[in-house]
Amino acid sequence: MFEKKDSRVKSAAATNLSFLYYLENEFAQASSYADLAVNSDRYNPSALTNKGNTVFANGDYEKAAEFYKEALRNDSSCLTYKKLNRLDEALDSFLKLHAILRNSAQVLCQIANVYELMEDPNQAIEWLMQLISVVPTDSQALSKLGELYDSEGDKSQAFQYYYESYRYFPSNIEVIEWLGAYYIDTQFCEKAIQYFERASLIQPTQVKWQLMVASCFRRSGNYQKALDTYKEIHRKFPENVECK
Known part of the structure; x- marks a missing residue:
């Protein structure tokens, strides 16, 4: 009866029959109806999954994976x-x-x-x-x-x-910023410097990273290095108020 129906009905019926035969361990019949279901509707994810199951039962795991992946794409x-x-x-x-x-x-x-x-x-x-x-x-x-x-x-x-x-x-800005902030919070400003320096290499036009480097030098007591860094920032970004 279902063979006289349109392809989607045929595919749905064949899919159900394939699954029932699979549960009964009648893999040849399950495979046959899975083929019919897939041929009737190539985009039926359940049909593709059934076909993958029958292929898997026969030990062809690579081929089974292909059917499962196609089912995933179509579902x-x-x-x-x-x-x-x-x-x-x-x-x-x-x-x-x-x-x-x-x-x-x-x-x-x-x-x-x-x-x-x-x-x-x-x-x-x-x-x-x-x-x-x-x-x-x-x-x-x-x-x-x-x-x-x-x-x-x-x-x-x-x-x-x-x-x-x-x-x-090592180029994810959000991750770099979190690690830099973590080292500041834990009072290891020297370690934070390397992260903010990396951020300034990735985003050289973003002044905040260079300001953070200078701030870390200042917090760690290296005032001369902090001053030199602020001077360099001022040279590159003369309008920056924070640096002034």
């Missing part, structure tokens, strides 16, 4: 729910994807972000920890962990992740 409901601020539904969709794609950095990142939007920083941190176990050098994930720990008042953990983020990507 826009997760991001749609997120854009609509329907966060519970978005989270449910992303968790389902995570069950399929256990080590997908994109999915882990989205789940962490949804928890952050839901104002649940502890869960956001937990999922970001899973993310950096998959991509340990992701500077954005590390800086986000630093930001969340900072918002929770845990400066020492925040410093650890901000520092790691800086190590892998």
Whole structure:
């Protein structure tokens, strides 16, 4: 009956049959109906997931990953729910994807972000920890962990992740500024200097970084170096009131 229907109905019916056969461990039948479902509607994410499952059951993990990734690309409901601020539904969709794609950095990142939007920083941190176990050098994930720990008042953990983020990507101005401010707050102004000097190299037209360098020299008692720095700033930015 469903073969006489239009392609979307045919694909939906074949998808259900494929899934039922898969649950019964009849992988040949499951694969056959998965093929029919995909051929009827190439953009059906459930059909692609079923096909991935049958290929996975046969041991072809690379091919299975391709089907899962294509299913992920075609399933826009997760991001749609997120854009609509329907966060519970978005989270449910992303968790389902995570069950399929256990080590997908994109999915882990989205789940962490949804928890952050839901104002649940502890869960956001937990999922970001899973993310950096998959991509340990992701500077954005590390800086986000630093930001969340900072918002929770845990400066020492925040410093650890901000520092790691800086190590892998030493050009993020927000991270550099946080580390510089951290060293000022902890009375290590000499250490803060290197961060503000780096910021001034990245943004040479932003006078505030050079002023921060001079301020750090002054705070650490190196008044001659502070004066020389202020003179140099005045030469470059003669209209700057703070420097005067």
